[in-house]
Amino acid sequence: MTVIVRDFRAEDAEGFARIRHLALPYMLSTPQSVLHDVAHAHPDAYYRPLVAEEDGELIGTVQTGLVHDSPEPGQGYLNVYVHPERRGRGAGTLLVRVAEERLADVSATKLFSWVLDEPAHRAFAERRGYRASRPAHFLRLDLANRPLPPRPAPPAGVELRTAADFADDPRPLFELDAETMLDEPGDIDHEFADYGAWLKETWHHPLLSRELTSVAVVDGRPAAFSAARTDGGTRYGTVMTGTARAHRGRGLAKLAKSDSLHRARAAGLTEAFTGNDAGNGPMLAINKWFGYEICATEVHHVRELG
Structure with missing residues (x-):
């Protein structure tokens, strides 16, 4: 039996x-996505x-590319x-070797990889x-069986909407997403x-579920949001929750996420x-308040290319 790697x-x-899904069931993925x-x-x-591929059967995958929206090249x-x-x-x-060769060909100088925090996976990366x-x-939350805390009351002057309300002009959500991404902790800086x-x-x-993505609005402008994704079945995920710098410290991120979670449960997501x-x-701390529990840990790994 021979294993080959191909595009x-x-x-x-x-x-x-x-x-x-089998290797990382905590992230949503569909053929369409x-x-x-x-x-x-x-x-x-x-x-x-x-x-x-082994004898016509897919047995492994790799996602590989450059971080094009980072101020640091390579x-x-x-x-x-x-x-x-x-x-x-x-x-x-074989997947690692071919991916590294492809990345070197497009002038990558530093390589990052997410690795499950398990001895075999970490040893594989370190070797x-x-x-x-x-x-x-x-983190995982059992929406079907675990009660959610009541929705917090919006502060004065704050209105809750959904991303669907911005369908005609989503640019204000783009601007909020770009601002909050600047403060996202991690090894790589992103600039949208x-x-x-x-x-x-x-x-x-x-x-992306625009109906389940909740947005806290102040003076007509998005001030905080919780972006929701669904897999078309019963699984829901939040991929970004953040607040504009001028509105932090008012509990707006918790407000938006609470609204999104309540909407998700009402829609039958479990x-x-x-x-x-x-x-x-x-x-x-916010996620612990909602009842989320850690279900797995990944460790970002990095390798410098010579």
Whole structure:
């Protein structure tokens, strides 16, 4: 039996999403979202997903590209996932090697990879020259069986809306997303400056639920938000919750997230997922208040290319 690595093809989308779900069930992925990510990636990202195949069966995937929206050039990433029942066949090693070669070809000088905080996964990364950096947690909330705290009352002058209310002009949400991203803790700084790219990659993403994305509005402008995604079934995830700097300290992030969670439960969703940098104490405290529990931890690893 021979393992090969090749470029992703459209007909791989279902297998690609299935492997990601099996290897990392805390993140939402569907065939439609996989195809969307490939079709609408920014050209400067050089996004090139790869698959590992053994005798016609997909057994591994890697997402690889450049961090095009960072002020620091040359930062690449590769996130490898192998079917849990197909490990030990060399698929992960081959995926890493081919991805690193591709990234070197597009002038990457520093490579980042998320690695599950388990001995075998960390040893795999360390053997290939990656050193551990920042940890981050996946959190899960049982929406079906765990009661949610009551919605906080909006402060005076604050109105709750949804992203759907901004369908005619989502630019104010883009501006809020861009501002909050500047303060997101992590190894890589991001700067959202391309509204057109944001529309393609975020606003029109098939997992985004505009109806469940809650927005706290002050004087007609978005001041805080909690962006929600769903998989078309019963799973829900928040991918960003943040507040504009001028409005912090008023509980608006908690307000928006509470509204989104209550909407999600009323819509019949049963599992809620989110993720936080381990050093993001304020957001971890908010999620603990809602009843989220840590279900897994990843560690960001980095390797400098010579």
